[in-house]
Amino acid sequence: MNKSGDVGATEAELIRARRNKLEELRSAGNDPYAHTKFERTYPIVEARLAHEKLAVGEHSGHSVALAGRLQPLRRMGKKIVFADLADQSARIQLYFRAEQMGDGFALVDLLDRGDLVGVRGEPFRTKTGELTIAVKEAVVLAKSLRPLPEKWHGLVDPAARYRHRYVDLMVNRPVLDTMLTRSRIIAALRRYLDERGYVEVETPTLLTIAGGANARPFATHSHALDIPLQLRIATELNLKRCVVGGIEKVYEIGRTFRNEGIDRTHNPEFTMLELYEAYTDVEGILQLCEGMVLTAAHAAGVGAKHEYDGKDLSFAPPFARVRYLDALASWGGLSRDDVLDESKARAAAKRLKIELEPGASHGHVVDKIFEETVQPHLVNPTFVTDQPVLLSPLAKRRRDDAQLVERFELFISNMEIANAFSELNDPDDQRERFAAQARERAAGDAEAPEPDWDYVHALEYGLPPTGGIGVGLDRLIMILTSQGSLRDVLLFPMQKPEERA
RNA sequence: GCGUCGUUAGCUCAAUGGUAGAGCAGCGGACUCUUAAUCCGUUGGUUGUGGGUUCAAGUCCCUCACGACGCACCA
Numbered sequence: 001m002n003k004s005g006d007v008g009a010t011e012a013e014l015i016r017a018r019r020n021k022l023e024e025l026r027s028a029g030n031d032p033y034a035h036t037k038f039e040r041t042y043p044i045v046e047a048r049l050a051h052e053k054l055a056v057g058e059h060s061g062h063s064v065a066l067a068g069r070l071q072p073l074r075r076m077g078k079k080i081v082f083a084d085l086a087d088q089s090a091r092i093q094l095y096f097r098a099e100q101m102g103d104g105f106a107l108v109d110l111l112d113r114g115d116l117v118g119v120r121g122e123p124f125r126t127k128t129g130e131l132t133i134a135v136k137e138a139v140v141l142a143k144s145l146r147p148l149p150e151k152w153h154g155l156v157d158p159a160a161r162y163r164h165r166y167v168d169l170m171v172n173r174p175v176l177d178t179m180l181t182r183s184r185i186i187a188a189l190r191r192y193l194d195e196r197g198y199v200e201v202e203t204p205t206l207l208t209i210a211g212g213a214n215a216r217p218f219a220t221h222s223h224a225l226d227i228p229l230q231l232r233i234a235t236e237l238n239l240k241r242c243v244v245g246g247i248e249k250v251y252e253i254g255r256t257f258r259n260e261g262i263d264r265t266h267n268p269e270f271t272m273l274e275l276y277e278a279y280t281d282v283e284g285i286l287q288l289c290e291g292m293v294l295t296a297a298h299a300a301g302v303g304a305k306h307e308y309d310g311k312d313l314s315f316a317p318p319f320a321r322v323r324y325l326d327a328l329a330s331w332g333g334l335s336r337d338d339v340l341d342e343s344k345a346r347a348a349a350k351r352l353k354i355e356l357e358p359g360a361s362h363g364h365v366v367d368k369i370f371e372e373t374v375q376p377h378l379v380n381p382t383f384v385t386d387q388p389v390l391l392s393p394l395a396k397r398r399r400d401d402a403q404l405v406e407r408f409e410l411f412i413s414n415m416e417i418a419n420a421f422s423e424l425n426d427p428d429d430q431r432e433r434f435a436a437q438a439r440e441r442a443a444g445d446a447e448a449p450e451p452d453w454d455y456v457h458a459l460e461y462g463l464p465p466t467g468g469i470g471v472g473l474d475r476l477i478m479i480l481t482s483q484g485s486l487r488d489v490l491l492f493p494m495q496k497p498e499e500r501a
Numbered sequence: 502g503c504g505u506c507g508u509u510a511g512c513u514c515a516a517u518g519g520u521a522g523a524g525c526a527g528c529g530g531a532c533u534c535u536u537a538a539u540c541c542g543u544u545g546g547u548u549g550u551g552g553g554u555u556c557a558a559g560u561c562c563c564u565c566a567c568g569a570c571g572c573a574c575c576a
Binding site: 012013014015017018072074076077078079080081083084093097098099112113126127128130132146149150152153154155157159162171213214215216256258260263264265266272355357415417419472474475485495496 | 508528544574
């Protein structure tokens with residue numbers, strides 16, 4: 001029987017061993033949970049920068065206070081312990097020496113990997129060249145009671161990583177770094193837009209009719225109003241209502257919900273940046289979009305060349321541009337009529353051996369053909385422009401070609417990242433396109449959106465000529481942080497609940 | 502929703518149908534500049550769930566749960 005209790009190695013026993021140490025700390029008058037604050041000199045990264053120039057063997061001559069989570073301890077006999085301390089910013093080595101700490105050294109025996117500690121001590125550089133804190137005083141700020149995953153492999157089981165993300169974050173540093181980069185990217189985009197006079201707004205997530213995109217919404221219910229509600233599938237219609245009202249450069253970065261499949265590139269809730277600007281058109285938005293992507297890349301530390309998914313991407317502006325019909329012609333061998341004529345499009349799909357759902361609409365057929373023939377070629381950032389109107393119910397027709405619209409989609413690494421167009425502002429045209437959707441819906445197409453007639457009402461007051469864009473931020477971040485799955489750029493991706501026994 | 506693969510100690514992983522193992526972590530010991538510290542000793546298991554086949558199942562078959570990947574839906 002030792003002072004921590006002679007215990008085995010079941011999970012319960014590992015926890016008991018740590019609880020025993022907690023009790024010892026308490027009986028020595030050092031209850032970890034009694035602390036309310038700890039004054040740090042600075043985050044660890046700043047401690048590192050401040051002592052960069054310390055020579056091997058040199059001591060700084062002054063004391064600093066740092067706090068963080070203990071990473072592996074290396075015990076060298078009864079009188080010396082090395083450990084690593086990690087905070088949000090970085091890690092640094094700690095050096096506990098009995099001679100130096102006096103009675104305080106007794107506490108070192110009660111430390112475990114995972115404990116949150118505050119230390120005061122002198123920075124110095126060891127003879128192996130590592131910047132280290134020679135600890136004079138240490139205090140446990142919270143005892144970690146659960147055993148941590150292995151120090152070398154970390155936590156790898158995906159289910160455990162997503163369900164217990166806090167563990168993933170504390171033992172797998174790159175995961176934390178990715179999440180911090182995500183935050184930096186979004187902050188940089190916000191700054192970029194704010195500097196250019198765009199106004200950030202927040203529009204409702206709960207709506208009576210979720211419109212502005214083709215997607216199945218989540219359904220919910222208001223007890224107070226006793227009415228069914230839907231979670232938004234886009235912010236588009238409300239943002240354009242803002243433009244009607246006079247907010248000329250408006251954007252929202254917000255969560256959008258779509259009740260559909262989940263895979264590497266789809267999560268039921270995702271973050272979209274939608275932006276609308278009065279008195280500009282799709283070309284103005286294209287320029288802005290390129291600027292936003294480059295800003296995001298810069299924030300992520302990505303330069304002109306970036307490897308993703310085994311492919312070399314070039315972020316050097318200007319990004320490539322290709323017209324929708326030209327792309328289908330060169331990669332799919334399709335003529336304009338093969339696309340725009342419904343029966344010819346169906347014949348083309350058949351020729352290309354593309355499988356289609358029985359009730360697939362003309363738009364769906366064309367979309368599918370594009371996906372199969374063109375999309376695999378769109379590796380470098382590429383703007384695909386001038387889509388057919390039949391794919392674009394909210395976009396303005398081209399003046400030189402009424403069957404096409406002023407629109408672009410940005411593809412990177414074969415994924416659609418952004419979708420933009422000159423907004424349709426003709427209320428009569430909009431009403432007719434909504435009516436067509438209503439007919440599709442009545443015919444049994446559950447995906448066809450329910451028309452939002454108040455939006456037409458708003459257009460009747462006059463929407464200025466407006467350019468707008470939606471950017472899937474999660475996907476952009478996934479590419480810029482070199483992650484293979486949306487799940488790896490979301491702190492808490494959707495997981496099925498574990499069944500309770 | 503369909504298909505393929507996976508699930509073994511706290512973590513990372515082994516194990517021809519024939520006595521469930523290792524490394525890390527833990528515990529005990531040695532060690533005053535280590536960094537995946539090292540060395541000696543040692544504890545720890547309802548092999549995801551429920552059934553079946555078999556003298557015998559971690560291993561073969563079926564069910565269910567969860568996960569990864571692919572397909573479908575979608576961005």
